Amino acid sequence: MKTAVIQFPGSNCDADALHAARLLLDQDATFVWHTETALPEGTELVFLPGGFSYGDHLRSGAIAARSPIMNAVKAHAEAGGFVLGVCNGFQVLTESGLLPGALSRNRDLHFMCKPVHLRVENNKTAFSKSYDAGQVIEIPIAHGEGNYYADAATIAELEEQGRVVFRYADNPNGSLNDIAGIVNKRGNVLGMMPHPERAVELLLGSEDGKGVFESLKAK
């Protein structure tokens, strides 16, 4: 699966994202700088990595969401292409309107960096089909603003449509309904705060994140 990893000033999980993509999806995965206006020909997956784009100035992901490459990312998503946003990438997706809701300061106002347990709530999506329904996986979080919020109608819609893909087993940040990852209505855009790319080899402590990439590969 041909993958483009978008780099913003302040991205810091871009190398890990590229490594995971090359390991599990496609040797030819490439970086794309945020000032570009087009994705490489034939891109199937856009990977928005974690980090502190623009130093989290204004709000996490707010400036990155308005960078030139995002027009191409939106067009890619509208055409049905896959988009995976992890951590700051999830924040960029909510800020750009590709996913609903917002990520606000963690409940305890601390940056948190630790492995957490997630329950796979929906294993029918292109990003989760290699997991079992209800499977509990261990993937690290590393964020200060991962507290998922949306209005009650949006939360109800996400739940009714099975769009909560990953839920925290032990909510670390105050996210409504323990939400750790959601998909858009069409199912081709996933945002999640935990970092699957940091859990793709046992050397890293867990390989439970591999399923996200293996699901995409099997799509």
Ligand SMILES: NC(=O)CC[C@H](N)C(=O)O
């Ligand atoms: N690892 C990350 O992507 C950090 C995300 C974000 N800037 C935060 O701290 O909330």
